[in-house]
Amino acid sequence: MIKISNLTHIYKQADCGIVALNDISLNIHDGEFVVFAGRNGSGKSTLAKHLNGLLTPTKGIIEVDGLKTHLEENLWKVRQRVGMIFQNPDNQIVATVVEEDVAFGLENLGIPRNEIRERVDNALKSVHMLKYARFEPHLLSGGQKQRVAIAGVLAMKPKYLVLDEPTSMLDPKGKKEVIEIVRKLNSEQEVTVILITHSVDEVIYADRVVAMDCGAIVSDASPRSFFGDTKLLKEIGIEPPPAVLLSRELKNEGYNLKEALSIKELAGNLCSLN
Numbered sequence: 001m002i003k004i005s006n007l008t009h010i011y012k013q014a015d016c017g018i019v020a021l022n023d024i025s026l027n028i029h030d031g032e033f034v035v036f037a038g039r040n041g042s043g044k045s046t047l048a049k050h051l052n053g054l055l056t057p058t059k060g061i062i063e064v065d066g067l068k069t070h071l072e073e074n075l076w077k078v079r080q081r082v083g084m085i086f087q088n089p090d091n092q093i094v095a096t097v098v099e100e101d102v103a104f105g106l107e108n109l110g111i112p113r114n115e116i117r118e119r120v121d122n123a124l125k126s127v128h129m130l131k132y133a134r135f136e137p138h139l140l141s142g143g144q145k146q147r148v149a150i151a152g153v154l155a156m157k158p159k160y161l162v163l164d165e166p167t168s169m170l171d172p173k174g175k176k177e178v179i180e181i182v183r184k185l186n187s188e189q190e191v192t193v194i195l196i197t198h199s200v201d202e203v204i205y206a207d208r209v210v211a212m213d214c215g216a217i218v219s220d221a222s223p224r225s226f227f228g229d230t231k232l233l234k235e236i237g238i239e240p241p242p243a244v245l246l247s248r249e250l251k252n253e254g255y256n257l258k259e260a261l262s263i264k265e266l267a268g269n270l271c272s273l274n
């Protein structure tokens, strides 16, 4: 479990600081798929960077399986447990051959060669990129590069995967590929996923949506109740997914319809109308 207790983060500026996170408390349980949503500047990335000790709290405590992230001696263990993926895959790929990139972190850990081979192959398999193992990363599409970056993190066998807008630079096909992989890692390999996204069509897959505004948590709910809270969504500047909007319009037209989160669900609801 990741336990966040009374976390405040103030970025030091010349005279006065910027309060990016203000007294946040939250638990992320093993196996969960948690999405963080909220407008630009609400504090999502700042929070993400606290989860593997890239930032340490100004006040409060973060514990990853009981390991306090502000203690220097825990950092190594914390970073092995919590893998991070950022927006731009180009900034995360360091080697000139895909498989060498995936092996990079493992070599630094001093893992034996035969185990490295096995872990690299398994990680590339998990992201459907094994056949690109000998490719040069610059020949890959953005979505493929992001999957290689994910493989690099997976090879370290993290328990938690934090992804900060991993699809925001990708086209619709690339987005879909990456999100499908992330969902599979959560459902089949029991990786706990913490996904930051502005795409409402990705929010619907979460167990929980944690909405942030002005450095605070303003909602912690299932996607269905989150998107059902029209007042909150307006306040934090989030538009519901198209299926929710369409369900509402049809309801206003007199159709006796339940609110659907996805087009697939909406189609099912429409088919069961009599």
Ligand SMILES: Nc1ncnc2c1ncn2[C@@H]1O[C@H](COP(=O)(O)OP(=O)(O)OP(=O)(O)O)[C@@H](O)[C@H]1O
Pocket (backbone or CB within 6 Å): 011, 012, 018, 019, 020, 038, 039, 040, 041, 042, 043, 044, 045, 046, 047
């Ligand atoms: N390195 C930094 N130094 C100073 N202030 C920062 C720094 N990084 C972020 N901030 C400020 O902290 C606040 C929260 O920023 P953060 O990047 O966490 O937001 P976010 O929710 O990730 O936004 P976005 O959706 O745009 O990625 C903002 O006011 C931002 O300007």
Ligand SMILES: [Mg+2]
Pocket (backbone or CB within 6 Å): 044, 045, 046, 164
């Ligand atoms: Mg951000």
